[in-house]
Amino acid sequence: MGLLSEVLMLPAAPVRGTVWVLRQVVAEAERQYHDPAVVQRELARLVAAYERGEIDDAEFDRREDELLARLEDGARTR
Known part of the structure; x- marks a missing residue:
């Protein structure tokens, strides 16, 4: 059955493969x-910007919260 199913598939x-x-x-x-290394680099770029x-305070706070959430999610899934 294994060979037949392989031929049919x-x-x-x-x-x-795709x-x-x-x-x-x-x-x-x-x-x-x-x-974490990628998120920390993005945080460093954000601080530099x-x-x-x-960027203004609101944009900084919004993007910082997103990056910190990614960092927490990564720590939770490990």
């Missing part, structure tokens, strides 16, 4: 999204 191989690749891409994107006057 052969036309679906490109789809299965699904596998997409799952790998999503997993890597999630890993990078929650990576604030100090240069490129």
Whole structure:
């Protein structure tokens, strides 16, 4: 039965391969999204932009809250 099912599923191989690749891409994107080093670099860029006057207090607070939430989510999922 194993050989027969493999032969019958052969036309679906490109789809299965594409699904596998997409799952790998999503997993890597999630890993990078929650990576503490990445979030800390983004926080440093945010602080630098604030100090240069490129963003106001409200924008800084909003983006800082988002980054800190990402950091907490990453810590919770580990």
